[in-house]
Amino acid sequence: MLKPKMPIIVFYREHYGIDSMCFIDNTWFQMRAYRSGYSGSWWTFTHIDPMMSRTFNGKTKAFQKIVSDMLAGKMWVGTPKDAIKVLVLTANSTHPTWSQTPVYTNTATYEYQALRSVKEVGKRVVAYELTRAHALPQLESADVLWIGYEEISSYGHYLLSRETEKKIKAFVKNGGVVVVAGQDSSDEKPCETGWLQGKLKGIESPPTQKFVVTEKGKSLFSTPNKVASGKIFIDDAWTDWHRSDEIFATTEDKKELVVGARRYGKGMYVITSLRNDSQYTTAMNKKLIENIMHYVASQIK
Structure with missing residues (x-):
C-alpha cells in the first residue's frame, strides 16, 4: 500500500x-x-x-543500504558470510553480452554469465563480482579468482604488471584458488607465467575440440555434468608442466594441457585452455565451466 x-x-x-x-x-x-x-x-x-x-x-x-554500498564500490554486498566469493577478471579482451538495446555500462561477458549459472555448491552460496581492472581490487576478500579468456595475454601483449603477479601468487599461497581460462600464445611470444608459482610454457596450438581425460580427471569431467571429447572448444594450450601437477585432461597426443591443477602454499591454480571468446564457444564450454566451479568449491575450506 x-x-x-x-x-x-x-x-x-x-x-x-x-x-x-x-x-x-x-x-x-x-x-x-x-x-x-x-x-x-x-x-x-x-x-x-x-x-x-x-x-x-x-x-x-x-x-x-545495499545500493549505496554498491555505488561506493563495495563488493559482495549482501552475500551470506559463508558464501564462496569469486572475483572474475574479464571484459578487456572479449565483448559484453548482446542486447537489443545497447547499454553502454554493460561489461558482463558470456564467460561471466556462464559462471553465474552456478549459484550454489552444496549448501554454500556462490557470489560473483566482475572487474576489468588488472590490479584486481579487493582480491584479498575473495576465495576464488577467475582470470577470463585472454586477460593475461592477448594478441601478443602481456597484460599483467609485476605487482599483480605478486598479488596473485600471495593470494594462492594464503589459500586462494585461481582459475585461468585460455590465453594467447605464439611461437615468438608465449604467454608469460610470472603469475604462476613454478614453470609452465604457453604454446600456440590449432583450435580443437578433442581431448583425453586422465584417471584423475574423471570426476571433473562428470560432476555435475558429463563432458565428452568433441563437446568443448580449446585453443592455445600449455606444455612442460611439473610432474607434481594434477593433470585432468590433455590433447589427444597427450603433449598439451587442457585442464590441470597446481598446488602452492595453502591454495591452488586450475589452468585450462578453454576458448571462451564468443557466445557460441562459451555456450559449448558452459558445462565444463560449471564442473570446474564445483571442483573449485570443493577445495575451499
Whole structure:
C-alpha cells in the first residue's frame, strides 16, 4: 500500500524518453516518461513486475543500504558470510553480452554469465563480482579468482604488471584458488607465467575440440555434468608442466594441457585452455565451466 513520503528507489535509463524500474517495500513496478516539447514529461505507470523479486525482496530502506554500498564500490554486498566469493577478471579482451538495446555500462561477458549459472555448491552460496581492472581490487576478500579468456595475454601483449603477479601468487599461497581460462600464445611470444608459482610454457596450438581425460580427471569431467571429447572448444594450450601437477585432461597426443591443477602454499591454480571468446564457444564450454566451479568449491575450506 502506497503512502505519502514512502521511500522509493528508481533505476532508470534514457531511451526515447525515460524507462524506469521502481521499488517500494517488496514491490517492483515500471514507469515510463515520454519527452515532449514542454519543460516536463508525463509519467505513465506500465505494470507491476513480480519476477524482479528474484533480484531483491524486502524493505526499501534495507535495499537502499545495499545500493549505496554498491555505488561506493563495495563488493559482495549482501552475500551470506559463508558464501564462496569469486572475483572474475574479464571484459578487456572479449565483448559484453548482446542486447537489443545497447547499454553502454554493460561489461558482463558470456564467460561471466556462464559462471553465474552456478549459484550454489552444496549448501554454500556462490557470489560473483566482475572487474576489468588488472590490479584486481579487493582480491584479498575473495576465495576464488577467475582470470577470463585472454586477460593475461592477448594478441601478443602481456597484460599483467609485476605487482599483480605478486598479488596473485600471495593470494594462492594464503589459500586462494585461481582459475585461468585460455590465453594467447605464439611461437615468438608465449604467454608469460610470472603469475604462476613454478614453470609452465604457453604454446600456440590449432583450435580443437578433442581431448583425453586422465584417471584423475574423471570426476571433473562428470560432476555435475558429463563432458565428452568433441563437446568443448580449446585453443592455445600449455606444455612442460611439473610432474607434481594434477593433470585432468590433455590433447589427444597427450603433449598439451587442457585442464590441470597446481598446488602452492595453502591454495591452488586450475589452468585450462578453454576458448571462451564468443557466445557460441562459451555456450559449448558452459558445462565444463560449471564442473570446474564445483571442483573449485570443493577445495575451499
